[in-house]
Amino acid sequence: MQARTSDARAPGFWPLALVFALFVLFMYGPMFAIFTLSFQGPEGGLTFPMRGTSLHWFRQLAEGLGTVDIAAAFRRSLMLGAVVMLLTVVLSVLAGLAFRKRLAGGNALFYVAVASLIMPSIIVSLGIGLQFRLLDTGLKAALAAMGAESTLEDYGTALGLLTSALGAHLTWTLPFGLLIMFAVFNRFNPAYEEAARDLGASPWQSFRHVVLPLIGASVVGIGMFGFTLSWDEIARTSQAIGDVNTLPLELQGLTSTVTTPAIYALGTVTTVVSFLVIGIALGGAALLRRRASKRRG
Template identity: 65%
Template sequence: MRRPPAFWVLSGFFALFVLFLYGPVITIVVLSFQGPSGGLTFPMQGMSLHWFGRLWEGVGVVDIWAAFGRSFRLGLVVMVLTVLVSLAAGYAFRRRFPGSGLVFYAAVASLIVPSIVVSLGIAVMFRLLDLGVTSVGEALGIEWFAESFQTTAGIYTSGLGAHLTWTLPFGLLIMFAVFNRFDGRFEEAARDLGATPWQTFRHVVLPIVAPSLIGIGLFGFTLSWDEAARSSQALGGDQNTLPLELTGLTTTVTNPEIYALGSLTTGVSFAVILSALLTIRALRHRAAALRAKG
């Protein structure tokens, strides 16, 4: 069957879109495999793993592996909290309650506010909290506390809050859509068979929404892993995450070592995405097998 001209026009447009979307990533990955004398642009000067070896040894005065660990651990915490809060909120919003509309719009409002404004707001809030803690310490006469206290801001306080303002709205919107299409007859059948509310949730609701929860976890980790703008004012010093360190290195590192680091972080993101897709596929195969047996 002969393709109409519109098909080729749209196919070409789509190919350009994919190239625009993934071209920069492919370029960074390719340039990270340059030889020892390679630079930041084409043409390539040989091919080797030299810059990955340099990356393993460390990047100047920056402890890049410590930042890697902080970002990875923070991403896991953000992922777990995003999944739990989104599931609980989705379950709660299945029934209307007073103020539900206000709660919903307040939850997703951070998607509209510019990221740097959110970061500045969190920084100011924690500075005020620091002043309050210091004042309480001085008022109670705890001198050692007032002298040793530095800040309440940190990777799992201000940093965690900044990342959750970015990941939670996505998780909430996904769960609201999932439960909006959820067939309540499954729960009614479970209750008719004598299941308790917990058994209904554990054996009926959770298996059905599990693929969506894995998707939310994927969103939570990858959005946290790549987040820089909302962390820029909420973190700092020896608490910087990997994206913040990477942003700082772009002004000081002038060799493909920065590309090797970019390739590594991109590889972690793709590994998480692949793991999530394989897990979702396994759950679907398991569900299909159970239906076949039943």
């Protein structure tokens, strides 16, 4: 009898492979279906079979979808995502540096910071919206007491893109950034910093020329998480953004009013932006990792 080769498949390989293939199909199949249907001709509908192939629905998307200003919502989402990304990176790195030392109450502070991950997103959004409405009431009462009638008439609400919505998104992105940064510094070798100090480097020079290049790939990853999580967020934004909408909220609203493949074209554009950001982040992380390895070498 021929001996069984070392590379023979285990008995459970094919059932597990089938389950994994079905999982991938279930997860990515709808996305590719939307991509495909967005390139239909002018007579296309919302289901298969396709009716022609063209860029008609992308052109219609560029011209606008009724009263909805897609371009403005797109710009708002980009701006909010960029600010969230920047703040997530800065605050996560600073927190990671601070937690390298033993802090009084550090464990409690850590659990408070990451607790929002397990809280229902809609509850967080409702709570933030309520807080800012109470702030509006207090500010209006203060303005009325001071007799600032003209200011009171011009005052609208503190709810907005870079106030309440920004805070809501940070409750979602910051815990991920903190967890990544803590893991990075948990494995960080302080001997590199000590060597820089021995050579006369200041704390800032040690961070800029030694620590930051070594953690640069992780910092880029945190930035990617910050932007993509903000870019796609709906639940935490819904009750905390005020009178304007981000692109995901507009897309959610259009699903009940737009009955043409233009909605698929919009979904394709938003997904391409997400993949573009991920690609840039992965490329930047690989470049920083290569530079760091050269420095260590």
